[in-house]
Amino acid sequence: MNENALSLYELNALVKRSINSCMPDTYWLQAELSDVRSNYSGHCYLEFVQKEPRGNNLIAKARGTIWSNVYRLLKPYFEEETGQAFVAGIKVMVQVSVEFHELYGYSLTVQDIDPTYTLGDMARRRREILKQLEEEGVLTLNKELELPLLAQRIAVISSATAAGYGDFCNQLLHNPYGYVFYPRLFPAIMQGDRVERTVIAALDAINAQRDNWDAVVIIRGGGATSDLSGFDTYDLAANCAQFPLPIITGIGHERDDTVLDSVAHTRVKTPTAAAEFLINHLNDTAETLEDYASSILHAVSARMEKEKTRLARMIERIPMQTKMRLKEEHYRQERLVRQLEVGLQSRLVREKHRLLMVEKQLGISSQTRLVKETHRLQLVEQQLKSASPEQxxxxxxxxxxxxxxxxxxxxxxxxxxxxxxxxxxxxxxxxxxxx
Structure with missing residues (x-):
């Protein structure tokens, strides 16, 4: 038996003393959160991972802890700065101290967090999604659609209980111009990990009856900015970019555009602003129509005056024109009379010549007929004499x-x-x- 053998506790205590002496400071760590859990006491337990740069294989992993006194300050600060929920799947830069406990082993205790790193990673992911959409040729398709001049039939994607949806409908209903809109809700979950799936399902339902709608409004109000990560996904962005109706977003994200905002036809800040946009668009159409009507009225009035002046000039020219026309008719009739006279004279000459020819032909025919009939009478006379009683x-x-x-x-x-x-x-x- 080796008298120098250590117990497990002694070995772990030695490791703990070694780590404390070798790594007494705090360190800034870049890693991805693969697990985030908080308990009733307010402590947050994490799992940090690192993956291969060109693959998905894990190459490092460590447990982490954020004690409640730090977590209740760190979480809202991070989410306020990034607009991203502090959840698994995001990349973070945290300040940690290296701990080793005889019972629980190696862990990292989080002291601070740098939101700008996560913002940079989120921006990088957004850029990658936008670049992919651009390479696929669909990035600006929805922006290129023309919003109908009379955009009144509005398909709304929002939560049925969201205050923002109520504000949107109320703004449309009580617009100062009295314009009539026809909004209809296609419900979806507007926060959490079900945003992408439910919003795409709502878009599919609208697309099935797209001839009934002029535009789509995606609005969200009253939620935390940390719940906006669901609007930064490729599938949702690709669906919206290629949607056949103009999409207007008002999801309450004032600082940075989400990927959804970047591909939508029009991006506004809030649901109320989305309603104002539609009201102003319809009012612009009404003003344009009024301008057209005014221009038409002015053009008609000017044309009427022009035609009135032209008619007056024509009336003034009527006597002269009539006199000239009568004179022309007189000359024309004289020409016709002359032509008739010449024609009649020519006709008379032709008829006279024809009559002479007929008369000559009749004379010859009559003479021939007379000779023939005289001869026939002589024969008859001879026959009669031969048959008379005297003979x-x-x-x-x-x-x-x-x-x-x-x-x-x-x-x-x-x-x-x-x-x-x-x-x-x-x-x-x-x-x-x-x-």
Missing amino acids: LLKRGYSITLRNGKAVTDASALKAGDELTTRFAKGEIKSIVTQK
Whole structure:
């Protein structure tokens, strides 16, 4: 048995004395918080980690403690300065003292914190997100959308119980111009680790009925500035940058823009300012329309005066124009009369010539027809002479008459009838004695 052997407690006590003697001062430490827990007594227990620069593998880890008397001052100071909650996942620069306890082992006790380091890291992360969006070509897409002139149908993403939402609606309802707006709430959680997921879900619901809305307003009021880290994520920024409707943000962050503010169409400070922006935009449209109406009225009045003057000049010229027109008509009619006369004269000459030709043709035709008809009459005359009773009588025929009518049928005679028989030369009378 080795008489020089140490107990565990003695060894740990030796380590403690060695550390206290070798590292009596405080040191500024850069690390990432992987765990942050506070208990009922107000103490905060941490876990510091360091990862590989080009990977996610841990290369160092240590426990840390912030005693309640320091924690109740340090936490609000850090969150006020950075706008970032003191939670796991952020990088910090803290002033620590190295402690070693015989029972609990090695730990780091936090004495102070430098918010500017975390701010720098947050700014770096924002720059990285914005650079990625720019490289993807979507960074300014939402800014390039045109806000409708009559932006009255407003889809609002906010917490239903948020005072900022009530202020926004009240401001729209009681605007001094009496403009009518139609806001509708799409609820989301506006602080904590559920911001990104619920806001994206609300955007998806709005996009499903995007034809019903003119613009989207994302507002948040009454929360701590430390709850704004949920608006500095890539997924939320990418969704907003590529959203098809203009997005107006008023999430109460006055000092620095979040990534969401940087990609939104318009960024204002508060929900009330978002309402004022919409009211002023609608009022600008109304004033523009009034200017247009005034310009139109002025242009119409000027045109009416111009046309009135032109009409008066035309009325003055009517007698002269009428006289000139009548004179022109007189000359035109005279030309027409002359043309008619020339035309009639020419027509008369043509008709006279035609009549002469017709007359000549008729003379020739009549002469030919007359010769033909004379010859035909001569033939008829000869035929008539050949068939006349005188010619028949001369050829030895006779005609028997009774009461001056020719007898052609002997059966028609009766005894006692007196007949006259004519010959070429002379006639005789006879009485029928027997049939």
